[in-house]
Amino acid sequence: xxxxxxxxxxxxxxxxxxxxxxxxxxxxxxxxxxxxxxxxxxxxxxxxxxxxxxxxxxxxxxxxxxxxxxxxxxxxxxxxxxxxxxxxxxxxxxxxxxxxxxxxxxxxxxxxxx
Amino acid sequence: xxxxxxxxxxxxxxxxxxxxxxxxxxxxxxxxxxxxxxxxxxxxxxxxxxxxxxxxxxxxxxxxxxxxxxxxxxxxxxxxxxxxxxxxxxxxxxxxxxxxxxxxxxxxxxxxxx
Numbered sequence: 001x002x003x004x005x006x007x008x009x010x011x012x013x014x015x016x017x018x019x020x021x022x023x024x025x026x027x028x029x030x031x032x033x034x035x036x037x038x039x040x041x042x043x044x045x046x047x048x049x050x051x052x053x054x055x056x057x058x059x060x061x062x063x064x065x066x067x068x069x070x071x072x073x074x075x076x077x078x079x080x081x082x083x084x085x086x087x088x089x090x091x092x093x094x095x096x097x098x099x100x101x102x103x104x105x106x107x108x109x110x111x112x113x114x
Numbered sequence: 115x116x117x118x119x120x121x122x123x124x125x126x127x128x129x130x131x132x133x134x135x136x137x138x139x140x141x142x143x144x145x146x147x148x149x150x151x152x153x154x155x156x157x158x159x160x161x162x163x164x165x166x167x168x169x170x171x172x173x174x175x176x177x178x179x180x181x182x183x184x185x186x187x188x189x190x191x192x193x194x195x196x197x198x199x200x201x202x203x204x205x206x207x208x209x210x211x212x213x214x215x216x217x218x219x220x221x222x223x224x225x226x227x228x
Contacts, residue, residue, distance in 0.1 A: 031214060043205070043218045056214070091159060095214075102149070103216060105159035 002026070004106035006092050012112045018080040021109045023092030024073055033103060034067055034077050035091040043091075049075065050097060082113045116141045118208050120219035127196055128227050135191040135222045137206035143167075148182065148189045149207040149216070159205075165189060196226045 005024040013019055025032050034046040048056040049069045057067070064083070069075040079086055093105040117140040127133050139148065150162040163173065165182050173180045177194045193200050206219040 033214075042220055043216075045215055048214050050214075089157060093159075102161055102164050104161055105151070107156075107158040110157065 004092055004094050004104055006090075006106035006109050008109060009107060010110045010112075012114065013082055015083055015113055016081045017113075018078065019082045019086075019111060019113075021077040021090050021092075021111070023075045023077070023106060025075070025092070025094030026104055027073070028096065029094035029104075030072070030097045031095045031103075032069060032075050033091075033093040033095075034075070035093060035105075037089040037091060037108070046077070046090075079111075082111075084113045087112050116143075116146075116208050116210070116213075116215075116217040118206050118217050118219035120204075120206055120222050122222045123220070124223045124225070126225045126227065129197060130195050131226075133193045133196050133200075133224060133226075135193075135204050135206075135224070137189045137191065137219060139187050139189065139206070139208045139217075141187075141208060141210070143210040143213075145211045147209050147211065149209075150180065150189075150191050151205045151207060152202045153205065153221070154199075154202040162191075162204075193224070196224075198226050198228050200224060201226045 007022045030051050032049040035043050037043050046059045047067045052069045067077045089108045089110050091105050091108045093103045095101045095103040119138045146167045148165045152160045170182050179192045181190045203221045203223050205221045207216045209216050
C-alpha cells in the first residue's frame, strides 16, 4: 500500500513568494497532520484535521500559514508570503481514528526560502 | 503535560557493536502510547514500534529490541550488532490514548562506522 505522499520533495523559493505543499494521506485514514521540523524547535505540530475538518490549528505560526483539506485524499499547506525563517522540513502524516493509533509520516518537503 | 527526554544527543559506534538509546517520559495519563521513529539521512520519518502502556512485555524485532519499564518511565531501544544502515536519528514519542498529539523527544543521532 502507498504511504503518505508529499510533494514537492524539495523547494527553493525567494522570500515573498507563495509556497504550496501538497499531501495525499494513506487511503482510509481519517486523521491528517502537518508537522514542521527545524533544528531549533524539533518536530512541531502545525495543524490537525479529522474527517477533513481542522480540529487544532494552534500550532500554525502566523496568518501567513494556511492549510486546507478539501477531501479525504488531499491536503495543502500554503505559506504566503514566505520568509527565510520558514525554511524547514514540512511533514504530512496520517492515522486512523481513534487517536493513539500509529501516525505515519510522509517523506517530507524540504523548503528553503532565500 | 507530557514530556519525552532523550538524554543522549549523539552516539557513535563501530559496526557490530550494540547500541542502546534511552528514553524517559513524563505523563499524567494512566494509559498512553509510546513510539519509536527512525529518520535516516534521506529524511523520511519511519515508524518502528508502538507500545501500549498496559503492555510491559519487552519486544524484539530482528536486531531491534525495546525495554519498557513503567516503574522508571522508560522505553529504551537497543540495536544489536549494529550496521552502517542503522545510522539515523531516532525519536522517542508519547501520546495519550485519547490525544492526537505526539510529544517527541529531541532525538538521538546514531552513527555506525564501518
